[in-house]
Amino acid sequence: MTDTDTQHPGLAVKALDLKIDDISAAYGDNVVLDGINLDIRPGELFALLGPSGCGKTTLLRLIAGFADARHGRIAVGGKEISNLPPWKRDVGMVFQSYALWPHMTVGDNVAFGLRERRLPRAEIKRRVDAALSFVGLTSQIDRRPSQLSGGQQQRVALARTIAIEPKILLLDEPLSNLDAKLRVQVRRELRALQKSLGLTTVIVTHDQEEANTICDRVAVMNAGKVQQVGTPTELYEHPANLFVAQFLGTANVVEGKMTGAGFESDLGVVLALPKGIDVKPNAKPVFRPQDTVLTPKGQSSEGNPSMPGEIVEREFLGSTIRYGVKAGSSHIWIDAPFRSGSSLMEIGEAVDVTIPVERLLWLA
Amino acid sequence: MTAIGLHNNRRGTFVSRVFTGATWGQVSVALLILAFLLAFLVWPVATVVWVAFTEKGSGVFTLANFVDFFRTDLFIRSFWNSLYVSGMAVVGASMLAMPLAYFTSRFTFRGAGLIQILGFLPLIMPPFVGAVALQLFFGRNGTVNLLLDDWFSFKLGFMEGLNGVIFVQSIHYFPFILINLSAALRNVDRSMEEAAQNLGSYGFRLFRRIVFPLALPGYVAGASLVFVKVFDDLATPLLLNVKDMLAPQAYLRVTSIGITDPMGYVISVVLIVASVVSMWVSSLATRNIDYATTQRGGGGIAKRKLRPLEMALAYALLTFIILLVLAPHVGLLLLSFATIWSFSPLPDGYTVAHYARVFGESSIYIKNTLLYASLAGVIDIVIGTAISYLVLRTKLVGVRGLDLLASAALAIPGVVLGIGYLRAFYGIPLWDGTPLASLWIVIVLALAIRRLPYALRACYAALQQISASLEEAAENLGATKASTVRRIVVPLMTGGLVAGFITSFATAAVELSATLMLVQANQDAPLAYGLYVFMQSAAGRGPGAALGVIAVVIVALSTVASQYVIERDRRAKGGSNSND
Numbered sequence: 001m002t003d004t005d006t007q008h009p010g011l012a013v014k015a016l017d018l019k020i021d022d023i024s025a026a027y028g029d030n031v032v033l034d035g036i037n038l039d040i041r042p043g044e045l046f047a048l049l050g051p052s053g054c055g056k057t058t059l060l061r062l063i064a065g066f067a068d069a070r071h072g073r074i075a076v077g078g079k080e081i082s083n084l085p086p087w088k089r090d091v092g093m094v095f096q097s098y099a100l101w102p103h104m105t106v107g108d109n110v111a112f113g114l115r116e117r118r119l120p121r122a123e124i125k126r127r128v129d130a131a132l133s134f135v136g137l138t139s140q141i142d143r144r145p146s147q148l149s150g151g152q153q154q155r156v157a158l159a160r161t162i163a164i165e166p167k168i169l170l171l172d173e174p175l176s177n178l179d180a181k182l183r184v185q186v187r188r189e190l191r192a193l194q195k196s197l198g199l200t201t202v203i204v205t206h207d208q209e210e211a212n213t214i215c216d217r218v219a220v221m222n223a224g225k226v227q228q229v230g231t232p233t234e235l236y237e238h239p240a241n242l243f244v245a246q247f248l249g250t251a252n253v254v255e256g257k258m259t260g261a262g263f264e265s266d267l268g269v270v271l272a273l274p275k276g277i278d279v280k281p282n283a284k285p286v287f288r289p290q291d292t293v294l295t296p297k298g299q300s301s302e303g304n305p306s307m308p309g310e311i312v313e314r315e316f317l318g319s320t321i322r323y324g325v326k327a328g329s330s331h332i333w334i335d336a337p338f339r340s341g342s343s344l345m346e347i348g349e350a351v352d353v354t355i356p357v358e359r360l361l362w363l364a
Numbered sequence: 365m366t367a368i369g370l371h372n373n374r375r376g377t378f379v380s381r382v383f384t385g386a387t388w389g390q391v392s393v394a395l396l397i398l399a400f401l402l403a404f405l406v407w408p409v410a411t412v413v414w415v416a417f418t419e420k421g422s423g424v425f426t427l428a429n430f431v432d433f434f435r436t437d438l439f440i441r442s443f444w445n446s447l448y449v450s451g452m453a454v455v456g457a458s459m460l461a462m463p464l465a466y467f468t469s470r471f472t473f474r475g476a477g478l479i480q481i482l483g484f485l486p487l488i489m490p491p492f493v494g495a496v497a498l499q500l501f502f503g504r505n506g507t508v509n510l511l512l513d514d515w516f517s518f519k520l521g522f523m524e525g526l527n528g529v530i531f532v533q534s535i536h537y538f539p540f541i542l543i544n545l546s547a548a549l550r551n552v553d554r555s556m557e558e559a560a561q562n563l564g565s566y567g568f569r570l571f572r573r574i575v576f577p578l579a580l581p582g583y584v585a586g587a588s589l590v591f592v593k594v595f596d597d598l599a600t601p602l603l604l605n606v607k608d609m610l611a612p613q614a615y616l617r618v619t620s621i622g623i624t625d626p627m628g629y630v631i632s633v634v635l636i637v638a639s640v641v642s643m644w645v646s647s648l649a650t651r652n653i654d655y656a657t658t659q660r661g662g663g664g665i666a667k668r669k670l671r672p673l674e675m676a677l678a679y680a681l682l683t684f685i686i687l688l689v690l691a692p693h694v695g696l697l698l699l700s701f702a703t704i705w706s707f708s709p710l711p712d713g714y715t716v717a718h719y720a721r722v723f724g725e726s727s728i729y730i731k732n733t734l735l736y737a738s739l740a741g742v743i744d745i746v747i748g749t750a751i752s753y754l755v756l757r758t759k760l761v762g763v764r765g766l767d768l769l770a771s772a773a774l775a776i777p778g779v780v781l782g783i784g785y786l787r788a789f790y791g792i793p794l795w796d797g798t799p800l801a802s803l804w805i806v807i808v809l810a811l812a813i814r815r816l817p818y819a820l821r822a823c824y825a826a827l828q829q830i831s832a833s834l835e836e837a838a839e840n841l842g843a844t845k846a847s848t849v850r851r852i853v854v855p856l857m858t859g860g861l862v863a864g865f866i867t868s869f870a871t872a873a874v875e876l877s878a879t880l881m882l883v884q885a886n887q888d889a890p891l892a893y894g895l896y897v898f899m900q901s902a903a904g905r906g907p908g909a910a911l912g913v914i915a916v917v918i919v920a921l922s923t924v925a926s927q928y929v930i931e932r933d934r935r936a937k938g939g940s941n942s943n944d
Contacts, residue, residue: 066558086561093562099555103577112573113563157559164563 010130013199015043016077016167018063023072025058032058034224036072040202040217045194047211048204050221051247056204059221060170063202064093076167087116092166096173098157100145106132106156107141113164131163135193150178151186162197169194171203175210187214208248212236220244242363245286252292254285254307254355255330267328269305271355274362283362289335291359294323294345300352307332307353311345325353387845390758393750394766400747401769404809408784409636409776415787416629429626433634438608439627443634446610449529449601450594454541454587456534460685461541461586467678469549472667475682483539483546486689488919489696490874490892491536492599493912496899497695498532499523499604500705507709528604533594535688540593541586548582549575549665557665575665581649588646592639596777599876599892603899610635611779615880618783623790632780639775693916699909718910726907728887729894730914733873736804736890740811741869744819745861747812752823753849757832767820774817778877785810786881802884810878815868822867826860827853859933863926870922874915891915 018040025033048056061067065086114124135155191214212232220227228240239245256265262272300306313324320335502522509519598611617628702711789801838848876892898908
């Protein structure tokens with residue numbers, strides 16, 4: 001981030017930081033956001049990721065000014081905006097439904113915010129052209145929104161928003177209204193557009209794949225709180241808690257309890273606690289499906305402890321085969337690489353699951 | 365109508381589906397309905413048009429009748445008067461409806477629910493009944509003018525001539541605009557407004573550039589309905605003694621000069637053209653633009669609380685409109701209990717004699733109304749169900765035409781239908797030699813045709829809500845098509861059908877435009893006709909008002925009942941629809 005002032009032809013946008021400081025919000029007695037703190041860096045593509053009802057959309061609407069916070073402040077580029085009405089904030093938002101006005105053409109939609117700002121006619125035309133060419137829809141300027149495809153409508157919504165040269169760009173579930181095939185393509189385009197524009201962007205999504213593939217950093221949210229902030233790989237490799245581990249990818253949890261000697265699984269396997277790391281008293285050992293191996297019963301190597309179990313599920317995923325193993329009260333997923341001709345294990349087979357002691361995460 | 369076309373592949377046995385697209389039963393039902401519509405809608409209206417365009421006596425095509433029409437000062441004046449009154453009634457109704465619609469959709473305040481009631485209170489009283497009651501309050505020697513004269517020594521001509529018609533119609537029909545505009549505002553997606561705010565728009569500019577354009581189709585739909593209703597209304601101007609408007613002229617020509625005089629038919633054609641044009645304008649405004657934009661953001665524009673000053677303003681306005689809307693009801697009630705009410709702000713004394721008379725010698729009116737309206741309602745529901753079923757569940761060729769034909773009755777003013785019936789059925793003698801047109805059944809048929817479009821929409825809605833898989837399940841278990849309709853479709857539609865029946869019943873009960881023409885004998889007359897006859901004389905106003913109160917009570921009870929049925933039906937089906 002050495003060059004924070006990106007200049008795209010036609011549109012002058014500044015990359016500013018967004019600071020969310022101790023924000024809380026509630027609908028009646030229902031606390032939706034509870035002490036949110038985030039520092040979003042200039043030019044960053046930042047995701048708010050979480051299951052529905054976690055408060056991510058409310059947080060986005062708070063930044064845009066469409067909801068009221070009980071507490072806290074929001075600042076863009078060092079200037080507080082929390083007390084401004086939505087129309088004074090210069091925070092561009094692309095709505096989940098796109099919210100294109102059906103009674104206006106594409107050109108009128110894009111020009112709307114500029115006309116509201118009473119810009120000179122020539123400037124409005126220049127910026128509408130720039131915004132539409134930026135999203136590649138110059139030829140559609142006289143069409144009605146209803147005549148465009150879903151992907152095109154979204155790009156019009158984006159053009160309409162960036163035409164006002166906002167300080168921050170907010171995207172609410174930008175891919176949810178597109179079909180699955182288009183989604184992969186559009187998310188790549190979105191990242192390319194955002195990077196060439198250089199505008200600090202916050203995107204709300206419930207889809208971890210979406211957040212992981214295009215975002216610089218991700219805030220995982222649950223129950224009105226930020227669980228962890230980090231790059232996608234950080235979150236995957238070093239999840240702060242069980243929720244993050246399970247929300248990003250698949251995580252196997254060994255059931256059991258803490259004893260004086262360490263952690264004793266319900267099948268009697270005792271695992272020593274790692275040294276030098278603070279492990280919470282209610283923590284459990286967690287590992288990823290690809291970090292372990294499955295061996296026929298009695299054939300596991302002596303190096304690592306293992307749990308006896310039985311294969312109850314088998315899913316073919318293309319490059320891997322995923323086995324579901326019932327081991328005591330733990331349900332363990334194990335990924336085995338698949339090559340043509342490799343022999344498969346069958347449902348009902350008795351197996352040993354090796355516990356990868358050196359890769360265990362201790363999470364609560 | 366989105367469900368049309370979803371069912372194309374499932375009807376009839378394989379062979380019959382390939383060759384005819386429907387079973388013989390379905391074909392014969394369709395033909396029966398077609399015959400009914402041809403006999404009682406197309407033929408009478410065609411007769412009217414034919415007479416208007418032919419020479420009297422010889423039957424040769426001519427435009428002479430129309431030339432006469434445009435050369436007669438009275439008709440030209442009537443034409444402009446009708447346009448002026450309808451236009452001004454739209455303006456008046458808009459002035460009442462717009463603030464109410466805006467207040468309820470933009471602000472939260474106590475009493476917002478009251479506006480919903482306001483939305484149907486005027487409609488439960490026929491406008492010509494309201495006209496009499498409003499005379500008492502706002503007429504030259506009505507309450508308001510007497511008080512004004514006492515205190516300030518001047519009078520206002522609320523009820524003089526055309527003003528009176530405009531005044532009465534504005535108060536009566538503003539709910540059409542209120543209901544349509546409110547619905548349109550509720551359907552504006554919240555994010556449409558938020559997106560504009562996000563781009564820097566707010567306040568009145570936001571309303572003007574985003575909210576109002578999005579709600580405009582709803583407004584146009586309501587306004588054009590008001591225009592047509594006022595343009596076609598016969599009884600209100602007649603009761604206010606305004607004769608130089610088109611509908612009264614058509615009526616007077618036919619009743620005073622005779623059913624062979626072509627001018628009544630020419631005026632009828634002009635009325636039909638005006639109806640069709642204003643419906644066309646309305647459909648132009650609502651087509652193309654799929655403004656029912658409710659997506660995921662939740663319906664309606666953002667609401668906020670009123671500030672104190674705004675609150676005071678809102679309540680003042682609300683009170684004023686409520687008083688205005690209640691005036692006809694209060695006036696009618698007072699009149700029905702009044703001994704003498706003349707040249708005084710309130711009646712001189714009170715009595716129940718009028719009710720005794722109405723329930724005694726005039727109870728035939730009430731019996732007739734209940735009979736006619738019920739029969740009309742039943743006919744409408746039967747035909748409505750049959751057409752909806754044929755359109756939604758079969759691929760019978762041309763069945764959409766039946767739907768269009770039945771709906772076309774919307775464009776035919778009541779007075780025109782009445783004239784058409786008179787002319788078409790007068791030449792058909794019954795077994796005892798009296799003409800068919802004088803039989804009371806004809807009144808029922810006219811009422812049924814008039815109300816059919818509304819009942820048809822109710823049946824459509826009821827059938828559309830039933831998943832086709834429920835019927836398929838019955839057929840899969842061995843039920844025949846007829847038995848599926850009887851045991852699955854009709855029971856599931858019941859709620860919607862009852863609601864549709866009650867709506868037809870209630871509106872038919874107070875319909876006068878068509879019946880005024882068709883009542884031949886006093887013992888065959890429905891309540892609305894009796895009311896009209898009573899109101900002609902000063903002495904009859906008391907019993908007339910009592911009849912009016914009874915009419916209002918019938919309609920009000922029906923409206924409440926239909927709301928109750930719809931609500932109960934919605935709750936009962938709430939669980940089973942979720943898996944759709």
